[in-house]
Structures are given as structure tokens and as C-alpha cells.
Amino acid sequence: MNRNRLDRSAIAPELRRVERRLMLKSALSLGGLSMLSGCALDDEPSVERALSAMSRFTDWMQALLFSRQRLAREFDASQITRPFPFNAYYDESEIRTVDPAGWRLEVGGLVSDKRAWSLAQFRALPQKRQITRHICVEGWSAIGDWSGVPLSIFLQKVGADLRAKYVNFRCFDDYSTSIDMATALHPQTILALDYGDHALPPAYGAPMKVRIPTKLGYKNPKYLASIEVTNRFPGGYWEDQGYDWFGGS
């Protein structure tokens, strides 16, 4: 095998297991349970396996609970959180920007048309506005006002295989996440271009953010660079470190 051309997606599940195990190892080295049992749980692979298995069970239950018809609550303009908080895995001073005119969204995987998309092309598609609650895995929440193209419309435009399992998002700030196809086709899942009455500001993911009110914040990627439809489990930035993959709300 040519080492320089290692297929990243092919080793992703293995990588995910290893990374999750590392996460759980660090998770176990602290914590009260080790004191309760009087032994070091970080040397207990059985506990790690159990936690991983439970996390997969949680994902499975969340998919079972999910309904494509059930809508997230929408709010009045007066209920919007001002200012809507900036949130990323880095500090606000490190926000990356691109020239909107030169930006293109890469399209890949199980789609019939893999041509990249410009912002003007997205502007020409039907737009949908939603004032919904963004819920962070940390527990805080904030109500924001997003508009953009429903992802389901875009997936149909590019001839995506709608029976595929996953939609994977990669971002130019080196973030990534992926969602299940059912969520991708949910009517409130949009490729957001605007916040309020204006184009997305850099802090909220300019020029494009995926807004999914049925998912937690870490499944709402900003600074979108590519969309891939796939049957290979793609993981994600936080998911690979141990957040549950489904991340539904």
C-alpha cells in the first residue's frame, strides 16, 4: 500500500475506536468512581468497552426517537438572544474568513452532480427562515434567526442518493461533523446564508453554516467547505473525541 495515499475514510472507524478509547481512558483516570471501588478504573478495558457500547445504544435510541415530521419550536423575533454567542473549539480572535466571491462548496460522495457550488447559485434556490433554539452540549442555549436553503432541496438538486446513511460536512476552519440522512432531510435542516436580515457574519460561520435545530450545537457546523453523501461512517471533530454521534435534541 502506498503510504502517501492512505485512504482516510477507510480507516475512520478504526481511528474512531482508538480515539474514543483514548477519550474514555482520560475520562476514567479522574472521577469519583475510582475512589468508590478503590481501584484504578483506567486500567479496565471492560469499563471502556461498556461505555462505548452504551454510547452506540444511545445513538440507536436517539435515531428511534427522531421524527422527520416533528418540528423544533420556532420563536418570535422578540425572543432572539442578543448578542447570539460565538462558539467554536477555538477563541473568537482566531476566526478564519474567506472571500465570499471566491468561495465554492465542494460536493462529493454518492451524488450524480459533483460540480462545486457558488454563493450566487445558493441565493437562487428557495430560502427558508427559522427562529429556533440552539442548544449546546454544555447546557446553555440561545435563540437565533437563520435563513437559507433547505438541505433536502440541495441534496435533490445534486442528485444525492437519499438512501445513503450519512451526510458529512467539512469546514475550512478544520472542523467536521456528520449527520444521519433522516436529519439531513428534515424540513428545518438548512444551509444558512443569512443571520437576521444580513449575510452571515464571520462569527456565525460566513459564508455558510449548517443549521439543524434538531441537533445539538456541535452538529451545526460553520464555515462549510464541503458536503459528502456516504455510507461510510464519517465521525466528526468532537464525535471522535467521545461526544455521542447522533447528538440529537
Added chain:
Amino acid sequence: MPSSRRTPSPVIRITHWIGALAMLALIGSGWQIYNASPILPFEFPAWATLGGWLGGGIAWHFAAMWVLMAAGIVYLAYGVLSGHFLRDLRPTGPRAVGRDLALALRFRLSHAAGHYNAVQRLLYTGVLTVALLTVASGLSIWKPVQLGWLTWLFGGYDVARRIHFAMMTLIVAFLALHIALALLVPSTLFGMVFGRRASASPKTDVQEGTAR
């Protein structure tokens, strides 16, 4: 009179201890999650938290959640179907509570095998109610879209989150009392482990004879 059946029954003992472990894991990991975005001006000390970081805390919290729910469903079903709730845990009214509380404060409250005094009945039905509210409010902040009606019942996401925290506090308070009392009356602890009290004092049976 206490019968010769093993008390508490094996179903109660097993679900009690599985539930207790799950509850401790939920509290420790819940404190870990709380620390990520505190709603009050304090954080829980790291040594008291479980999971090491937010992702680990969540992994533990959800894992223990399923364990608690499984044990809870078995326990509740058994409690209703076997008549345990109606027979043993049904609160007996304020007068009985007052009497038993007075006895308890003088360390004269009996603990006959198979019999639950008025204070126990009140505390256990109370903590069971609180536990149900904790699970329900927890589900409502976990799934505010899919279980939107539940979130609405709790007064919205932010209120539900505070209720979840308040219910946790009540459970911790109950635990402190519960553990202290179990240590004061070791025979109850023995019974909850092995299914039979170490010794049944005849004197206490006489004292409690009227309550049944």
C-alpha cells in the same frame, strides 16, 4: 406481624443496588456536565465529578441513565404488581409521621423486618417522586424537540434544566439522610444486602404492632 418471607424481596434488593450505583454515577457525571456551564455561582470540585471532561461526563451520564431506567422500570413494575407499594410504602398520614418522627428523634423508632414505619414511607415515596421528576426533566432537556411536550410541561428548556438540578439536590439530601440512618440501624443495611435482618428484636415488633 412480620412474616418469615425474606425481606426485602430479591427484586427490590437487586434493583436498589443497581439503581444506587447508577444514581451515584449520574450525580458525579451530572456535576461534570454542570461545570461546563454552571447555572449557579459555583462549580463542583473535580474530585467529586465523574468522566474527566465534558465528553466523558456525558458518556457516563447517558450510560448510567439507561441502567437507572431499566432498574427503575423493573422496580416500579414489581412495586405495583406485587403490592409492595400499596402494602409497604403507602404513606400513613401526618399523625403517624409525627409519632414515628418523635420516636426516631429519640432513637426509639423500631425497624422490624418487612415493616416500613411512617417516616420511611414518607421519605421513600418522596424520593421516588423526586426521582421520577428527575428522569422526566432530564429527558426533557435531552430531547427538547422530540419530547417537546415534556419540555413544555416543565416550563421550557431553561426552567427544565433548573428543575433537573433542583431535583438532583433533593436526591443528594435524601442520600445523606438515608445513608446516615442506614448506618445508625445497621440491621436495615444487612437486610438490604442479604434479604434478612441480622436480628429481629421482639420488643420492636410489639411497638409497631398497631401500624399494620
